[in-house]
Amino acid sequence: MEELKIARIDVFQVGLPYRGGVYRLLGGREYKSFDATIVRITTQNGIAEIAPKLIGLDPRRVDRVYDAMDAALVGHSHAKTALDVACWDIFGKATGLPICELLGGRTDVKxxxxxxxxxxxxxxxxxxxxxxxxxxxxxxxxxxxxxxxxxxxxxxxxxxxxxxxxxxxxxxxxxxxxxxxxxxxxxxxxxxxxxxxxxxxxxxxxxxxxxxxxxxxxxxxxxxxxxxxxxxxxxxxxxxxxxxxxxxxxxxxxxxxxxxxxxxxxxxxxxxxxxxxxxxxxxxxxxxxxxxxxxx
The missing domain is CATH 3.20.20.120 (Enolase-like C-terminal domain)
Structure with a gap:
């Protein structure tokens, strides 16, 4: 398997407006936009994807990347999700396969x-x-x-x-x-x-x-x-x-x-x-x- 390592991680903050104007929840909670974090991971061979402990790891080894994140920081699933999804996207680009196939294979279900x-x-x-x-x-x-x-x-x-x-x-x-x-x-x-x-x-x-x-x-x-x-x-x-x-x-x-x-x-x-x-x-x-x- 060709060597692939995480070389750089960039993080962006984006405010996503709610398409319905105001999103309401119980207790008077209202949201007009949602704070989204987008991560771009770049590998040493130039594969980049939107989505100091992960540098040098192979993004295709998603479980090992997650082990490193959990060892460095307990909890904070929301933050780890952005990095995890970016690694899966690189995994798909590197193999030329859709993510659903890498997750076990698509069904024929609509x-x-x-x-x-x-x-x-x-x-x-x-x-x-x-x-x-x-x-x-x-x-x-x-x-x-x-x-x-x-x-x-x-x-x-x-x-x-x-x-x-x-x-x-x-x-x-x-x-x-x-x-x-x-x-x-x-x-x-x-x-x-x-x-x-x-x-x-x-x-x-x-x-x-x-x-x-x-x-x-x-x-x-x-x-x-x-x-x-x-x-x-x-x-x-x-x-x-x-x-x-x-x-x-x-x-x-x-x-x-x-x-x-x-x-x-x-x-x-x-x-x-x-x-x-x-x-x-x-x-x-x-x-x-x-x-x-x-x-x-």
Whole structure:
């Protein structure tokens, strides 16, 4: 194998404006733009990619690069993600293969795409009034077409009491998944034991240990795998394998990001077997959807 070493790392900060104007979350949180970090890694033979301990390492040995990052700095998955994705991109350029092939091989699955349908204002976010929440969910699902998958995302903003009150006021037979209902592990487990509504976890699924704990406690039916929270493609590949082995469903997502982040989502999503892939969070700028799905 031809020698390839990291020779230079450049870091750039970019403010990415939210395409909808204002992005609102529970608790009055509002965002008009997102702070993105873009990394360019250059090798000694000139291969460069956008994305003092990594200098001299072979970027194709992605696990060894990650070992070096973890040895130098505990945590900080968001920062490591940029470097990890850049190494994978160099790996693809060096081999002439798409990243999805290097991650284990693409499937023939056309990936369902999901996008957000937010409420109109900060006073109307999920979790403040269980009766209003139930009415809003029922109205949103009233005209749901066959094959459409709906996630009700509380962003960890509900208590056990408010979640149970909301769920008990819903008409029977509504088909949806409740994502990240509560902020803590204890609340989530308590709610899980009192409802038959499928639950996805997002904010609580942020590493090897938490995903293994989800499986051990039967805490959820699937996870929202956000690459930057979980550490990039190297860690995402491992979390994919853990979830597939346990029969969990996966929605590949990102907190925010440019086409670089969205491309990473698509490549990882394309490697997940159809029975385990729920959705990817994508935009038309990343891939052109057909009937709500896309593929590489």
């Amino acid at each position: 990936m369902p795409i999901i996008d957000s349908c937010p409420v109109t204002g900060p006073a109307e976010t999920l979790g403040d009034d269980p009766t209003v929440d139930a009415e809003r969910i029922a109205a949103a699902l009233a005209d749901k077409k066959p094959g459409v998958f709906v996630i009700v995302d509380a962003n960890g903003g509900m208590t056990i009491k408010s979640a149970l009150r909301m769920l008990r006021q819903l008409p029977p037979g509504l088909d949806f998944v409740l994502e990240a209902p509560c902020a803590t592990w204890r609340e989530t487990l308590a709610l899980r034991r009192r409802t038959d509504v499928p639950i996805f976890l997002d904010e609580l699924a942020v590493g090897d240990e938490s995903i293994i704990q989800i499986i051990a406690d039967d805490a959820a039916d699937g996870i929202g795998l956000k690459l930057s929270k979980n550490g990039g493609l190297t860690k995402g590949r491992r979390h994919r394998d853990i979830c597939v082995a346990a029969g969990l469903t996966i929605s590949v997502q990102e907190t925010a990001g440019s086409e670089i982040a969205l491309s990473a989502i698509v490549h990882l999503g394309q490697t997940i077997p159809g029975r385990n892939l729920r959705t990817i969070f994508g935009h038309p700028e990343c891939c052109e959807p057909h009937d709500g799905r896309c593929g590489l």
